[in-house]
Amino acid sequence: MQDIFSNRLVLRPFGTHNITVSYLKWMNDTDVNQFLESRFTDHTFESLREYYDLAIKSGSFAWFAIYLAQSNRHIGNIKIGPINKYHNVSSIGLLIGEKDCWGKGYATESILTATNWAFESLDLFKITAGIYTNNIGSLKAFQKAGFHVESVSKLEALFCNSRVDVISLAKFSSG
Numbered sequence: 193m194q195d196i197f198s199n200r201l202v203l204r205p206f207g208t209h210n211i212t213v214s215y216l217k218w219m220n221d222t223d224v225n226q227f228l229e230s231r232f233t234d235h236t237f238e239s240l241r242e243y244y245d246l247a248i249k250s251g252s253f254a255w256f257a258i259y260l261a262q263s264n265r266h267i268g269n270i271k272i273g274p275i276n277k278y279h280n281v282s283s284i285g286l287l288i289g290e291k292d293c294w295g296k297g298y299a300t301e302s303i304l305t306a307t308n309w310a311f312e313s314l315d316l317f318k319i320t321a322g323i324y325t326n327n328i329g330s331l332k333a334f335q336k337a338g339f340h341v342e343s344v345s346k347l348e349a350l351f352c353n354s355r356v357d358v359i360s361l362a363k364f365s366s367g
Contacts, residue, residue, distance in 0.1 A: 196256065196309050198301050198302075199301065200262070201261055202264075203257070206244070206257045214290075215266075216237060217289075218268075220235050226351075227327045227330065247271075252275045254272040254273060255272075258270055267290040268289045268293070271285050272307075272310050275316070281320070282310065282314075282318075282319055284303065284319050288302075299329070303339075317364065318362055319362065320342070320362045323361065324359075338363050341360070
């Protein structure tokens with residue numbers, strides 16, 4: 193995989209060099225990971241490397257580090273996968289770990305860039321995302337990137353000892 197460029201960002205293939213102190217901090221920060229399923233784990237460098245190794249060995253993920261183009265600062269990650277090569281469908285998830293980068297449109301730009309790349313380069317037909325209903329920022333970012341609500345799973349997830357609905361979103365290839 194090669195770098196993917198947008199107006200303000202560069203998506204670079206994720207590698208072990210991206211498993212840094214900052215990344216470990218993001219993964220253990222309750223503000224950053226509150227909507228991630230990985231929040232139930234206390235992460236270490238070893239656990240992050242093991243997860244990376246499994247994802248890469250499976251061959252069914254396209255995983256990118258999100259960098260600001262101007263400063264070359266790593267601000268988050270975006271991952272497409274698992275990729276179902278029989279049906280040409282996948283899911284997408286992202287993390288903007290640097291809190292000073294929240295609310296600036298980087299999530300939307302990353303989603304647009306990654307999904308356009310996946311439709312063109314991986315020949316995907318459909319990409320889905322699952323979002324807790326109280327994750328308003330992600331919901332807005334995905335909708336701005338052209339994702340539409342497909343369904344709502346009532347009381348699907350546990351969030352801070354309360355049940356919340358999970359919204360399933362999808363975007364289809366235009367080709």
